[in-house]
Amino acid sequence: MLKQLSIKNYALIDDLNVKFSHGFTTITGETGAGKSIFLGGLSLVLGKRADRSTLRDQDNKCIIEAEFEIGSYNLREFFANQELDYDDHSILRREILPSGKSRAFINDTPVTLDVLSALGGQLIDIHSQHQTLKLTEADFQMKVVDALANNRAVLHDFREKLAEYRDGEKQLQALIDRQQQALKDYDYHSFLLKEIEEAKLEGVNQEDLEAEHEQLTHVEEILEQLSQASQTLQDEQMGLLSTLGQLKQICNKLSPFGQHFQTIADRINSVYIELDDLAAEIEQQQESQVVDPARLEKVGATLQSLYTLQKKHAVATVEELLQIKQELEDKVLDTNNLDSQIGEMRLTLDNLRRQLEEMSLSMREQRTRVIPNLVSELESMLKPLGMPNARFKVSLQELPDFASNGKDSLIMDFSANMGSGFEPLKKVASGGELSRIMLVIKAVLARYENLPTMMFDEIDTGVSGEVSNRMGDIMTQMSRRMQVFSITHLPQVASKGDQHFKVFKEDKEGVTHTRMKQLQPEERIVELAEMLGGKSLSESALAHARQLLN
Incomplete structure (x- = not known):
């Protein structure tokens, strides 16, 4: 208000x-x-x-x-x-x-x-000549019928279900489009996945492989250098250990003559121990080096496969390749799962459609029930409004698909004169007739809706x-x-x-x-009298004005 x-x-x-x-x-x-x-x-x-x-x-x-x-x-x-x-x-x-x-x-x-x-x-609903044109719109006409049919609650539920149904249709189409694209890519993704799987990358350390390949490639050179190192350390005549042993003996003889000589002897002894340990390590490395062409070929092939995959997928590490593998597995699995997702969505839509059909039928039954009463009421209310021969023919036509009001379209035809056929309201009703029709429709609506x-x-x-x-x-x-x-x-x-x-x-x-x-009351009498007889007030106009107010 x-x-x-x-x-x-x-x-x-x-x-x-x-x-x-x-x-x-x-x-x-x-x-x-x-x-x-x-x-x-x-x-x-x-x-x-x-x-x-x-x-x-x-x-x-x-x-x-x-x-x-x-x-x-x-x-x-x-x-x-x-x-x-x-x-x-x-x-x-x-x-x-x-x-x-x-x-x-x-x-x-x-x-x-x-x-x-x-x-x-x-x-506020401002009813002007422009607003009167709404009367000729199918949605407004249906709103009037639904108000009398008490369809408000079921219509609210229907529209919520319809929004859910339309959203589900979009989701289904998106799944179908996704499936079509996935099927196009399926063979390619499967091929890429198989390539990575055959590389057996789980547990592979690329740095270790590269180091092993480098060592196997230069094993003969490594053995030669280790041999020279061993000879330098252990030669009986000129080896570092032999010479250092002699130096160790000399310094040990000096150690009784003072603490600083003892310190020198200890240091030389430490160097001798370290050098002797180093000689043993070099000897162990000599023994461990093996010329293994088969292993070299296998490591080289593994690395080459790895480099090829990294270049193909524009990555630089095994971890990145494993991530790509997971993504490819997801895509292949997704392709296989889309059928079931599409099936589930179709079942959901079928269930929603059944509910919408039931609601549409319920609303149609209610509309069909009240239309005769609406027609009768409109015609009877228009008679005293200068339209004694006004007649309506209101019918429902089933739509092929759901609309916001169910599956019905409303056809409201009108005849203003005896002997005239029925035509759509907007074609045959004059502006004055439309205004009076809208007035009685609003009056009817006011009894059923909180306008x-x-x-x-x-x-x-x-x-x-x-x-x-x-x-x-x-x-x-x-x-x-x-x-x-x-x-x-x-x-x-x-x-x-x-x-x-x-x-x-x-x-x-x-x-x-x-x-x-x-x-105020007296001012109102004057205003009505002027509306009746003009500015020059007459007793009869004033009396008529008082009569209207009473």
């Missing part, structure tokens, strides 16, 4: 602040008084786009605020999804800056225009007398369940409001301003 509206620096409005109540509110004013300006300002705070041309004073910003009571609209989830603070009394604010840029706020939190518009659409505040913008244009009186009655009945506004030129409608506002222009200090005020 709209509780309060504040508009500053917008078009001909410098500062407007009005409060509204529950029930039926009527808004009147002469042509050009600014009712469209009021509606335009309200549209801005509901998310309509604007530019700086709307500013009354081009040097100051325009600020529009609307306070709503939203406790009955089930909007907590919306606020949570948008990360907004929820309050049963929420304020929407729009600012148009002199630069032309705009800002939007919900409860003082900045939001995008899309978020403001999404919330605004759930708070937002309804703003009827001159829906009664082109009608008068008893028809306008009946339209006013319908809006009054709607206002028992919801807040209803009617911007009207008809006194019969204006008189039915629980509160009555007048929009008017005022010239002050050479500047025109649009004002809006709530009329």
